[in-house]
Amino acid sequence: xxxxxxxxxxxxxxxxxxxxxxxxxxxxxxxxxxxxxxxxxxxxxxxxxxxxxxxxxxxxxxxxxxxxxxxxxxxxxxxxxxxxxxxxxxxxxxxxxxxxxxxxxxxxxxxxxxxxxxxxxxxxxxxxxxxxxxxxxxxxxxxxxxxxxxxxxxxxxxxxxxxxxxxxxxxxxxxxxxxxxxxxxxxxxxxxxxxxxxxxxxxxxxxxxxxxxxxxxxxxxxxxxxxxxxxxxxxxxxxxxxxxxxxxxxxxxxxxxxxxxxxxxxxxxxxxxxxxxxxxxxxxxxxxxxxxxxxxxxxxxxxxxxxxxxxxxxxxxxxxxxxxxxxxxxxxxxxxxxxxxxxxxxxxxxxxxxxxxxxxxxxxxxxxxxxxxxxxxx
Ligand SMILES: *Cc1c(COP(=O)(O)O)cnc(C)c1O
Numbered sequence: 001x002x003x004x005x006x007x008x009x010x011x012x013x014x015x016x017x018x019x020x021x022x023x024x025x026x027x028x029x030x031x032x033x034x035x036x037x038x039x040x041x042x043x044x045x046x047x048x049x050x051x052x053x054x055x056x057x058x059x060x061x062x063x064x065x066x067x068x069x070x071x072x073x074x075x076x077x078x079x080x081x082x083x084x085x086x087x088x089x090x091x092x093x094x095x096x097x098x099x100x101x102x103x104x105x106x107x108x109x110x111x112x113x114x115x116x117x118x119x120x121x122x123x124x125x126x127x128x129x130x131x132x133x134x135x136x137x138x139x140x141x142x143x144x145x146x147x148x149x150x151x152x153x154x155x156x157x158x159x160x161x162x163x164x165x166x167x168x169x170x171x172x173x174x175x176x177x178x179x180x181x182x183x184x185x186x187x188x189x190x191x192x193x194x195x196x197x198x199x200x201x202x203x204x205x206x207x208x209x210x211x212x213x214x215x216x217x218x219x220x221x222x223x224x225x226x227x228x229x230x231x232x233x234x235x236x237x238x239x240x241x242x243x244x245x246x247x248x249x250x251x252x253x254x255x256x257x258x259x260x261x262x263x264x265x266x267x268x269x270x271x272x273x274x275x276x277x278x279x280x281x282x283x284x285x286x287x288x289x290x291x292x293x294x295x296x297x298x299x300x301x302x303x304x305x306x307x308x309x310x311x312x313x314x315x316x317x318x319x320x321x322x323x324x325x326x327x328x329x330x331x332x333x334x335x336x337x338x339x340x341x342x343x344x345x346x347x348x349x350x351x352x353x354x355x356x357x358x359x360x361x362x363x364x365x366x367x368x369x370x371x372x373x374x375x376x377x378x
Pocket of ligand 1: 089180
């Protein structure tokens with residue numbers, strides 16, 4: 001079937017409503033266009049949504065991670081253990097903060113590091129555990145939090161993709177210091193932006209001072225800071241989305257359930273697990289194309305693309321698997337066999353809230369066709 005006959009189904013959609021336009025105009029007309037009351041509203045509303053005491057807004061998600069580490073006063077050589085299966089910002093933030101990065105293997109069930117794998121990487125230089133809640137699914141935080149407590153380690157959560165994901169009824173970002181991205185394609189967006197969550201009064205206080213050049217009161221500097229501020233113009237894009245987010249999350253969850261049901265029982269295709277006790281934020285819906293599949297991952301992507309179905313590989317390589325990191329003195333590459341296998345098999349499919357029933361049927365029908373048609377042998 002020719003691609004032109006059917007509309008393309010993109011992997012993500014940015015749709016901002018009239019309420020955003022109105023608030024944006026209000027901000028423009030107010031004359032308070034840098035950090036002001038709308039940033040405060042964004043912080044307070046999001047804090048309430050995820051059940052934490054403090055949220056500090058910053059200018060992007062990478063900055064959120066950097067700032068979360070900078071307020072800990074890590075010494076050179078301090079080791080941060082994170083996931084090898086993540087966006088490059090996780091690793092860049094560790095290096096920017098002057099720490100050393102190490103990697104624990106992931107579980108193929110949730111694509112995240114586990115307490116068991118983190119435990120195998122502990123040394124006397126370990127200072128921070130940094131799980132990533134990839135694709136919007138919370139890591140197994142009850143266990144990871146217990147490990148951090150048992151060893152006196154800081155816990156920083158890369159929750160860039162996991163707004164309102166939960167484990168055991170607790171939101172991602174509410175266990176340690178949570179770092180969220182508000183980039184254009186994330187579940188919540190301010191075009192560029194970031195949020196840092198914490199229940200720790202002292203950390204929140206240091207983050208607020210750090211964000212504003214280390215200044216507590218005008219020209220009273222108490223630490224070497226930076227300009228990490230978010231603007232009210234950016235916050236105005238995001239604030240109205242907070243009210244509709246619960247309904248959007250429901251749509252993502254319904255879409256994922258439909259895909260899981262429609263794609264079940266195909267040899268060589270592993271659909272994402274909805275793990276007990278966890279609520280997924282479905283930033284991405286990611287399947288694994290195994291060696292027993294009737295077609296290769298590349299062929300599947302080619303076929304989906306020509307059928308107008310958006311898809312993506314997040315991520316094509318392990319985060320350290322580039323010359324610039326393999327040769328970096330602050331990157332310690334460890335053996336991570338599960339992640340190394342998953343990285344060759346993952347494909348993300350559209351799950352965003354604007355998919356129609358017909359879109360979902362088309363995605364399911366196309367993939368079933370691909371996996372079932374080859375059974376006569378080539
Ligand atoms: C998007 C993302 C970031 C960085 O956020 P930015 O707002 O783009 O700086 C960090 N970690 C993960 C896992 C991400 O997906």
